[in-house]
């Protein structure tokens with residue numbers, strides 16, 4: 001089984017920016033954690049990050065044929081992107097939404113995510129562990 005793990009804007013800066021909110025792990029650290037977890041679960045891992053909404057939409061569209069599940073941290077686009085919502089809702093595959101921080105504890109503009117309505121489940125506030133929990137859930141759902 002193949003999992004596409006998508007990361008939205010500014011997540012390339014993890015480990016250097018707003019460490020008190022997002023922790024000290026870099027995106028490379030999270031990628032390594034995801035690869036290790038996928039290997040353990042017997043799944044192939046395609047891990048990507050983009051700062052561009054359209055690129056994320058393109059990747060989601062191509063996932064229709066190339067992925068069995070999607071784990072996505074849409075970052076700021078969670079709160080703004082009808083385009084990502086629409087792209088995701090065309091998929092039949094399970095979608096798991098992850099946020100490192102607890103978005104409900106933060107500014108009101110982060111409390112709503114356009115992705116949650118099309119996600120099978122949402123994990124937030126558990127840091128990088130959210131990604132591994134999402135991957136474990138994916139493995140269980142696909143089996």
Ligand code: DQA
Nearest residue numbers: 073074075076099100101110
């Ligand atoms: C985030 C939360 C978003 O509100 C924010 O814009 C991010 C990261 C998280 O992982 O906690 O960039 O998705």
